[in-house]
Amino acid sequence: MNITNRITHDVQQGTGPWLRLREGFDTASEAPAALGVGRYTTRAELLRRKFTGISEDHSPATLGKFAAGHEAEARARPLAEANVGGELFPTTMTCEVDGGPLLASLDGATMDRKIIWEHKLYSEKLAADVRAGNLDPHYTIQMDQQLLVTGAQKCMFMTSDGTDENMA
Numbered sequence: 624m625n626i627t628n629r630i631t632h633d634v635q636q637g638t639g640p641w642l643r644l645r646e647g648f649d650t651a652s653e654a655p656a657a658l659g660v661g662r663y664t665t666r667a668e669l670l671r672r673k674f675t676g677i678s679e680d681h682s683p684a685t686l687g688k689f690a691a692g693h694e695a696e697a698r699a700r701p702l703a704e705a706n707v708g709g710e711l712f713p714t715t716m717t718c719e720v721d722g723g724p725l726l727a728s729l730d731g732a733t734m735d736r737k738i739i740w741e742h743k744l745y746s747e748k749l750a751a752d753v754r755a756g757n758l759d760p761h762y763t764i765q766m767d768q769q770l771l772v773t774g775a776q777k778c779m780f781m782t783s784d785g786t787d788e789n790m791a
Contacts, residue, residue, distance in 0.1 A: 625721050626719070626774075629717075632716065632717065636715060641715060650725075652765060654764045658760075660761055660764065692744040695744050695784045696742040696785075699742055699783040699790065702781075703740050707740070707779060710733070711731025713730060713731060714732045717772065737777070739770070741762075742781050743782045745789045745791075751791075753780065753781075766778045
């Protein structure tokens with residue numbers, strides 16, 4: 624495997640420049656759908672979006688879930704930082720793997736990028752899976768691409784609502 628052009632981009636996730644950057648890459652969040660195991664997007668839907676450039680509008684309920692996830696992530700960051708013993712910085716990186724353009728938007732990375740952090744909104748089922756060490760490929764494929772793009776040594780996966788009580 625030939626990995627080249629590893630770049631950290633100065634873009635804030637969710638902004639126009641970040642959205643435009645993503646257009647030219649296969650992203651870690653799309654990787655599960657690309658491999659046919661996406662929970663929210665089928666492979667056919669992903670290919671249609673990539674080919675046409677037309678993405679779907681999200682429902683108010685979906686947008687609300689995104690907002691709750693971002694809020695929980697912000698509250699969970701100090702908990703994750705205590706776990707890794709240092710600050711975690713939201714980061715967007717790209718690289719080429721065997722000529723294919725990949726992108727990963729990280730919820731957090733240590734300054735030396737040895738550890739990355741992926742956060743998902745809390746659910747009892749996901750917390751039980753984390754505790755059992757049995758994550759669905761929908762999650763592990765995304766983290767695999769994040770590790771590949773960043774060159775990090777490990778990824779700390781967390782599900783929480785931003786509290787100690789509901790965190791795994």
